[in-house]
Amino acid sequence: TNITTAYKKDSGDIIVATTVTANPGINATTMVNRIVAVHAYSTIAGNILIGDVDGNKITLTVPASGTADVYLGEVGLKCTGNVSITTPATGSVTLILG
Numbered sequence: 182t183n184i185t186t187a188y189k190k191d192s193g194d195i196i197v198a199t200t201v202t203a204n205p206g207i208n209a210t211t212m213v214n215r216i217v218a219v220h221a222y223s224t225i226a227g228n229i230l231i232g233d234v235d236g237n238k239i240t241l242t243v244p245a246s247g248t249a250d251v252y253l254g255e256v257g258l259k260c261t262g263n264v265s266i267t268t269p270a271t272g273s274v275t276l277i278l279g
Contacts, residue, residue: 183279184217189266190273195231196264214264215257218277221249227269231276234262243272255279 189195198212216239221229223243231239238258241249257279266274 185278187264187276187278188273191271192265192267194263194265195274195276196260198262198264212262214260214276214278216260216264216276217253217255217257217279219249219251219253220275220277221268221272222274223247223269223272225270227272228267229269229272229274230267231264231274232267233260233264243269 187195196214216231219231219239219241221241221243223229224246226245226247227243229241229243229249230237238260239251241251243249264276268274
């Protein structure tokens with residue numbers, strides 16, 4: 182399998198999409214990722230939001246100085262374009278992509 186990870190501290194884009202063009206000027210498609218698992222950490226209690234061009238896809242509640250680990254299954258959650266995160270105060274997210 183092609184398992185990769187993406188890590189981001191604090192809020193912002195965790196994955197920046199690229200455009201793949203089979204034939205220049207024709208059939209341009211934006212990169213698609215499938216999130217199969219998430220590891221999140223936050224220094225204060227709050228919600229961590231993960232979204233793509235269509236809006237928020239995942240909301241995780243994390244306790245103060247705690248973590249949240251979520252396995253989404255083999256098929257994963259499809260995300261198109263840039264994937265961004267929002268963390269409360271200082272937090273970090275690791276996405277496992279497959």
